[in-house]
Amino acid sequence: MKLTRKAALVMAAVPAIVFITPVGSASAHGYVSSPPSRQAQCASGAVQNCGGPQWEPQSAEGNKGLVTCSGEDRQDFAVLNDDSKPWQVTNTGTTLTMTWTFTARHRTRDYEYYIGNTRVHYVDGGSAAPVDPVRHTINLSGFSGRQKLRAVWNIADTVKAFYSCVDLNIGGTGGNPTPPPTTTNPTPPPVGGTWAANTYYAVGAAVTYGGSSYRCRQAHTSLTGWEPPNAASLWEKI
């Protein structure tokens, strides 16, 4: 009965492994994508060297009622609280539309928007899951100049909330405090050049990679991970 015992052990072990795995490391999230929040700027490459938020802009999570931009659950998100980072500043009048991006849906208690300790806008979530696109138009009357708007998505069925800070210049006229984007424009490579990431390739473009030659099958902007040997649907070996 060796086999049966082994099977029983496996059956017993599997739930433990899987239970520990997903709950801590991957759950549901969201962030403000427009105007670009701090984590959206990390993910778009507008602000470099962010660490965690570059990969998971949706994971600035923490208990409800925090006054941080990072949420505090993850230490590698503390960069979002750093006011000295070159965050892009959105110029706006007193009316501003906020757009949320979700990676999974949670029943929602509400959305709150704060400048400092003042709650400038509130949206009841009705304990329902969000339906895209989620947009809120908020009124910023009474505020001017450089402000840090803190957007909060309060989850109905957990103790958690998700935080997004957006840097604003309210009612600013003339003089744009936004630094130019740090991303470089893709430049077309020389014909027959070596494959490079973040480059636009038209159908028929020829490149070399790892000593072989390839021809582009479908127009696209290349990405790390889509090297010709890894993306046969985009590149034909010639």
Add this chain to the structure above:
Amino acid sequence: MRRLVIVVAVLALAGCGGEAIVPGGQSAHGGHDAASTAPPAPAASARFNDADVMFAQMMVDHLQLGISLSQLALAKATKQEAKDLAGVIDTTQREELAMLKSWLKLWGKPEGGGANLHAAHGGQPLLDDKVINDTKEKSGAEFDLTFLNLMAGHQGAAVEMALTEKKEGSNPETMAYAERVASTRQGQIAQMLKVISEQ
């Protein structure tokens, strides 16, 4: 506690059920289904663990939903950047889907179960048939905004799954694929966020 109950219930289904459910299947796609003429997908080695299987099963489901959403954008998106990206996501995810299915077959594991596993990860998955059908009803700028936010979120979930696989997987080909999922989805999200912030 409720989460524990759900997880155990899902495990009962995923671990013992063995029923392979493949929603949707391949939809017709104009005739430039490049994956079908591409060289055979690289084989995965036979050494794998539960994390590899769960990642592959979840990605099968995830890739199919992404393909459905891309198909919609190919037909309805007005912004050229959105359409171009949908085309490339559609093409590359078909190639990945064929590869993962061949790996699961090699491992003797069902392709289905991915959608159920999603539920164990907290919250409902972003995309399902209802969301895709509702999105179908939108048009113009409203469609573009919905598509871009849905796809950015959907690919964001893929990055999370890939990071988990990189930490907990054991099969070298699957872990290398996870690395490519993380970097290509991150790159796509960067492109989408730029378009979203221009609206």
